[in-house]
Amino acid sequence: MAESVLKEESQEIVQRTPKQIAWARFKRNKVGVYAGYTTIFFLLCSILAPLITRAFGVDNTTIYEGVLDEFAMPIGKWGGVSWDHPLGVEPGVGRDVFALLLYGSQLSFLVAVIATTASIGIGMLIGIATGYFKGRVDSIVGRFADFLLSFPGTFMIIALSLPLVQRVEATGIAHENAARILVLVIFLVFFGWTGFYRLIRSQAMSLRERDFVMAAQAMGASSWRIIVKEILPNLWPTAIVFTSLSLPAYIAAEATFSFLGVGVRPPASTFGLVLSDAVGYWRNDPAYLLIPSVILIAIVLSLNLLGDAIRDALDPKAGR
Numbered sequence: 001m002a003e004s005v006l007k008e009e010s011q012e013i014v015q016r017t018p019k020q021i022a023w024a025r026f027k028r029n030k031v032g033v034y035a036g037y038t039t040i041f042f043l044l045c046s047i048l049a050p051l052i053t054r055a056f057g058v059d060n061t062t063i064y065e066g067v068l069d070e071f072a073m074p075i076g077k078w079g080g081v082s083w084d085h086p087l088g089v090e091p092g093v094g095r096d097v098f099a100l101l102l103y104g105s106q107l108s109f110l111v112a113v114i115a116t117t118a119s120i121g122i123g124m125l126i127g128i129a130t131g132y133f134k135g136r137v138d139s140i141v142g143r144f145a146d147f148l149l150s151f152p153g154t155f156m157i158i159a160l161s162l163p164l165v166q167r168v169e170a171t172g173i174a175h176e177n178a179a180r181i182l183v184l185v186i187f188l189v190f191f192g193w194t195g196f197y198r199l200i201r202s203q204a205m206s207l208r209e210r211d212f213v214m215a216a217q218a219m220g221a222s223s224w225r226i227i228v229k230e231i232l233p234n235l236w237p238t239a240i241v242f243t244s245l246s247l248p249a250y251i252a253a254e255a256t257f258s259f260l261g262v263g264v265r266p267p268a269s270t271f272g273l274v275l276s277d278a279v280g281y282w283r284n285d286p287a288y289l290l291i292p293s294v295i296l297i298a299i300v301l302s303l304n305l306l307g308d309a310i311r312d313a314l315d316p317k318a319g320r
Helices: 002-015 018-028 030-047 049-056 097-133 135-149 153-171 176-208 211-218 223-234 236-259 271-281 286-314
Strands: none
Touching: 018 030, 018 286, 030 049, 030 097, 030 286, 049 097, 097 135, 097 176, 097 223, 097 236, 097 271, 097 286, 135 176, 153 176, 153 236, 176 223, 176 236, 211 223, 223 236, 236 271, 236 286, 271 286
């Protein structure tokens, strides 16, 4: 009887795929599951911003009348929070804060997704190529990556953003806020691919010496087939984890640069713009600063916790 039970358990373990094992680990992490739900909630709110604002009867560009007093401050407690304006109204102007943050989250997620995808794509391509083939190109790319990692990227973005935006507008590629978003994404990718490249390069160099790769080489497989069939599948877990950890970093970066005046400009809105405007009203209307800050912290924190949970789920040594 005991032998049959052990046999059934062993068969059950053997039949589980790595994806099923990782999913089971992830479901056991309650913090990660709740963080995943929170992330999905914020992401859906961002995607469905036009429908949500229409359902609440608000808009991010409309200046509402009768919501500000003679000092241009919101009427009512907590920045004018009411059924008509769930998160209050903007001091000095009278726009709805709820609509501003919904549409602002669209820009934040857009910048984060594009920057993350481009950084991972470039880092994956260069990391695999240099890690597998090595040689002089590996040495040149490695020194260039070291140079970028030691470079004051934040100061360069602040200093060169305006001239590059003017150049992009002059060429006609994009104008106004679209040009600012394009330049910001280019800078974030330019300074952001190096960390993932170094990680992928080290793993590609390690996988290059594994038995299954050497066996494929002995059988006459081409380098392209070895990279696609043998090395790349072993790098996807690293890419997934890096993606989940890069998204909150880029969302926070976009908010920071918009706060400093490098990102988009009104009438567009992001968390950074709202917080930058709220600093001037924090004494008379602290809710205007507190509410966007709490929402931004919740988004970044949930993404970070989700990334930690995914990393633990994909780590075969987790829980040991």
